[in-house]
Amino acid sequence: EAEVAQSPRYKITEKSQAVAFWCDPISGHATLYWYRQILGQGPELLVQFQDESVVDDSQLPKDRFSAERLKGVDSTLKIQPAELGDSAMYLCASSQLGGRMYQETQYFGPGTRLLVL
Amino acid sequence: GEDVEQSLFLSVREGDSSVINCTYTDSSSTYLYWYKQEPGAGLQLLTYIFSNMDMKQDQRLTVLLNKKDKHLSLRIADTQTGDSAIYFCAGTTGTASKLTFGTGTRLQVTL
Numbered sequence: 003e004a005e006v007a008q009s010p011r012y013k014i015t016e017k018s019q020a021v022a023f024w025c026d027p028i029s030g031h032a033t034l035y036w037y038r039q040i041l042g043q044g045p046e047l048l049v050q051f052q053d054e055s056v057v058d059d060s061q062l063p064k065d066r067f068s069a070e071r072l073k074g075v076d077s078t079l080k081i082q083p084a085e086l087g088d089s090a091m092y093l094c095a096s097s098q099l100g101g102r103m104y105q106e107t108q109y110f111g112p113g114t115r116l117l118v119l
Numbered sequence: 120g121e122d123v124e125q126s127l128f129l130s131v132r133e134g135d136s137s138v139i140n141c142t143y144t145d146s147s148s149t150y151l152y153w154y155k156q157e158p159g160a161g162l163q164l165l166t167y168i169f170s171n172m173d174m175k176q177d178q179r180l181t182v183l184l185n186k187k188d189k190h191l192s193l194r195i196a197d198t199q200t201g202d203s204a205i206y207f208c209a210g211t212t213g214t215a216s217k218l219t220f221g222t223g224t225r226l227q228v229t230l
Binding site: 006044106107110 | 123154159160161162163164167207209216217218220221222223
């Protein structure tokens with residue numbers, strides 16, 4: 003069964019350092035999402051891509067976070083510089099089409115757990 | 120925007136039924152979902168319901184939707200220890216595929 007892949011699974015870094023997370027969506031899925039899940043809370047959308055274009059990045063802290071999906075396939079989320087409050091689980095999800103008026107299942111990867119010291 | 124609320128914790132005995140509740144604020148919510156998250160893992164879609172439905176049953180899972188009260192529930196029949204996890208309800212509105220999640224309910228199944 004096809005799955006969303008993410009790496010690394012765990013990352014420990016010191017504050018002010020740069021970190022990057024990678025996501026490979028299910029093959030053929032046009033829409034890719036990055037979510038942040040703080041411990042004890044539900045995931046919150048950071049950025050949504052439709053193919054290589056950003057559809058929604060309204061909740062992305064653009065002063066330190068960046069995301070790209072250059073060829074419309076895999077994606078990288080970067081934080082520079084990392085802050086203590088960035089410690090969280092970063093989840094990637096993909097869906098086949100996205101943004102349409104019908105049910106569209108989002109499939110989630112295992113996540114990258116980030117700890118900033 | 121949408122707000123989704125859930126109770127934090129539920130404990131049930133193995134073999135009993137579990138009912139996890141969720142309330143939401145946006146009456147234009149189109150689809151409502153239940154996801155399961157096991158420790159250290161990503162989210163697994165369990166089931167979903169379209170806003171024009173009142174109930175949906177899928178094996179041991181029953182979803183009830185009360186649009187008037189903006190209340191969603193997930194019933195798990197014959198709860199097993201493997202059902203121990205955090206359960207999130209989430210919704211989408213209109214043409215947007217953006218999911219808004221609740222805070223999650225931790226289900227503990229005891230022997």
